[in-house]
Each structure stands twice: as C-alpha cells, then as structure tokens.
Amino acid sequence: MSKPVFGGNAGMTSEYLEIRNLRVTFDGFTAVDGVDMTLLQGDLRFLIGPNGAGKTTLVDAVTGLVPATGSITKSGVELLGKKTHRIARLGVGRTFQTASVFEELTVLQNLDIAAGAGRSPWQLLRRRKEVLPEIEEALETIGLTALRDTPAGILAHGQKQWLEIGMLLVQNADVLLLDEPVAGMSHEEREETGQLLRRIGAQRTVVVVEHDMDFMRAFATSVTVLARGKVIAEGTVDQVQNDPQVQQVYLGTATAPQEA
Numbered sequence: 221m222s223k224p225v226f227g228g229n230a231g232m233t234s235e236y237l238e239i240r241n242l243r244v245t246f247d248g249f250t251a252v253d254g255v256d257m258t259l260l261q262g263d264l265r266f267l268i269g270p271n272g273a274g275k276t277t278l279v280d281a282v283t284g285l286v287p288a289t290g291s292i293t294k295s296g297v298e299l300l301g302k303k304t305h306r307i308a309r310l311g312v313g314r315t316f317q318t319a320s321v322f323e324e325l326t327v328l329q330n331l332d333i334a335a336g337a338g339r340s341p342w343q344l345l346r347r348r349k350e351v352l353p354e355i356e357e358a359l360e361t362i363g364l365t366a367l368r369d370t371p372a373g374i375l376a377h378g379q380k381q382w383l384e385i386g387m388l389l390v391q392n393a394d395v396l397l398l399d400e401p402v403a404g405m406s407h408e409e410r411e412e413t414g415q416l417l418r419r420i421g422a423q424r425t426v427v428v429v430e431h432d433m434d435f436m437r438a439f440a441t442s443v444t445v446l447a448r449g450k451v452i453a454e455g456t457v458d459q460v461q462n463d464p465q466v467q468q469v470y471l472g473t474a475t476a477p478q479e480a
C-alpha cells in the first residue's frame with residue numbers, strides 16, 4: 221500500500237481506507253457480517269442497501285462508535301480498537317443523519333470550534349485574533365462565506381449539512397463518511413451538495429450512505445451494495461444497477477436502482 225500525504229493529494233490510486241472482514245454483533249445478531257471494502261482517494265463511494273442492511277453500523281464501526289472485529293486501516297494505521305477522538309484525529313470524520321451544529325453560534329464560530337479540536341493552546345490563542353486560512357477556505361468550499369456571521373440555527377436545512385461538512389474539513393478529515401447527507405433537501409440543495417462532494421472528494425475519500433438513487437446515479441464514482449450485513453455487489457453505478465442480486469434485493473421498493 222502506498223503512503224498517503226496527509227491532507228494533500230496522494231494520487232488517485234493510493235489506497236486510503238481498507239476494511240477487512242469487518243464484523244459487528246449486537247447480542248448475537250450480526251449487523252455487519254464480514255465486510256471487505258477498499259476506498260481510494262478521489263473516490264466518491266456510495267454505500268447503499270435496504271433498511272437495516274448495516275450501513276450506519278459500518279460507519280459507526282469505522283469511527284469507533286461500536287465495537288467490531290476484523291481490520292480497518294487508514295494508510296496502514298489500524299483504527300479498530302481506537303477511541304473515537306483518536307480516529308477523528310487520524311483524519312476520519314463523519315456526519316450523522318441529523319445535522320449536529322451548535323445552533324446558537326454563528327457559522328464562523330462553529331467552524332472555529334471544530335478547527336480548535338486537536339490544536340495546541342498556542343494555536344488556539346493565535347486563532348482568536350484572526351480567521352484561520354483553513355476556515356476561510358472551508359467557508360468558500362461550502363459556499364457559506366456570505367453567511368459566516370449568521371447563527372447556525374437559522375440556516376436552511378441544506379446549509380446546516382454543508383456547515384457540518386465544513387466542520388470536518390477544518391478538522392483536516394481526509395476520509396469523510398456522510399450518513400444520508402441529502403435527506404430532506406430540495407432538488408437544488410441536492411445538486412449543490414453533489415457538486416460540493418465532488419469538489420471535496422477530488423482530494424479525499426468520501427463515503428456517502430444514501431437511499432436517494434437519483435442522487436447516487438448523478439454523483440457516485442463507485443457503489444457498494446450491502447444487504448443483511450454483507451457486500452452483495454460493488455462497482456460502477458451501471459454495474460450494480462445491472463447486477464441481478466441487487467435487483468432482487470431492491471425488487472418492490474420505491475428506490476430500486478433498476479428504476480432508472
């Protein structure tokens with residue numbers, strides 16, 4: 221496995237996150253059942269599957285929220301068994317189905333707090349005097365520069381999700397796991413989110429857990445399909461859409477991949 225450059229561009233072929241034989245069990249029920257996945261920098265990977273397939277549990281395992289067995293390495297560093305904050309410091313960030321921003325604080329203050337995580341007291345002191353360049357950059361990337369002094373609580377739904385993504389960017393996350401980022405968004409917001417994910421995904425590894433198949437078709441560079449805790453298909457959008465097993469799993473559901 222080639223060595224990545226943290227926060228930089230390690231090239232499209234560098235392996236960034238390797239998941240091997242991942243297993244998560246809740247009281248004898250196996251929610252994630254021997255999953256293998258290799259995620260490369262520059263990949264915009266969609267993780268799809270019916271309700272209860274184990275998608276969120278897999279993300280929870282990668283970010284240290286549930287105990288798991290197997291192996292999850294980022295650039296050769298084992299993540300399994302590490303505490304959530306250590307995993308975050310290693311550059312693995314995630315969002316939840318419900319945006320978790322500080323509603324009373326402004327956009328800038330939210331980013332400032334996120335950027336503070338993991339910084340030295342000296343850096344924190346310096347930070348009060350000026351807006352850090354990485355925060356300016358994140359504001360630009362997420363398109364919220366004009367709203368930097370707006371309380372997060374009055375942002376539109378989509379803008380809150382973008383702020384959350386911005387908070388991961390200022391923490392230098394280069395593996396981002398996003399749980400249903402476009403749920404509840406308008407068509408325009410979805411489109412903008414897709415463009416945002418493309419922009420940030422070019423130099424990072426982005427995993428999107430999603431039920432929105434139109435969104436997946438428009439923006440996925442690769443897709444992994446989970447069902448009952450196992451990977452049943454992986455490949456391009458076309459490959460998974462044409463996979464008979466995938467069609468069978470989705471048969472009769474409103475979001476079937478074959479209903480293009």
Ligand SMILES: Nc1ncnc2c1ncn2[C@@H]1O[C@H](COP(=O)(O)OP(=O)(O)OP(=O)(O)O)[C@@H](O)[C@H]1O
Nearest residue numbers: 246249250251269270271272273274275276277278
């Ligand atoms: N903390 C827990 N304790 C017990 N069972 C759990 C726990 N978390 C998840 N599960 C079970 O594990 C299975 C996988 O759940 P998970 O939420 O990962 O699926 P999902 O693919 O994300 O589903 P959805 O698309 O509905 O969000 C489900 O059967 C769920 O009930």
